[in-house]
Amino acid sequence: MHKDELIQLHTLLAQIKRHLETQSIDHDFTEYQSLAISPVHIHRSKAEHKHAIFVLGNHLASIIAEDELSGIGRTSARMEEFAKRTSRNTAAKNN
Template identity: 50%
Template sequence: MYKDEMIQLHQFLVYVLKYLAEDDQITNDCSEYITLKISPHHIHKTKAEHKHAIFVLCKIISQVIADKENNSIPENVRNSLSDLVRRSEEEMGSS
């Protein structure tokens, strides 16, 4: 995937999260994403940083959906997303 496509996906996931989460919940659920200090508008950030942000957003979105829909997302899917976040952190650290 090209960097500009990653940025578009990043932006889309931000919109999805804003749609799903209530205002007070966003701050609590998104602390991991907020600490990244990267948004889709940061085009100077690397492709790897945007990829990591995408994984973090996917993990958060799955948690928000699971909380709202009484665990409608299987735990193994949420665990897999957490593993992707961890591995992307490792990749960024080794670069």
């Protein structure tokens, strides 16, 4: 990835972080904050932004993994249910 693409990804993850914080999601982002880098720090190196992306991505993934019944968890469960239904319907039509 190019540096500008990494900064765009970093920006997206930071926006997701801010959204979760406004939703009162209780999570400790001190590891990410200790890096003292944000997407607006365009003068920082590509490697520093990449590291920040991995740290922040790990934080966000752990938040999602904690709540299996979150919006994403429910969406995943519904998609699995729809896949099973369509599979059964397709099999019934082919018989």
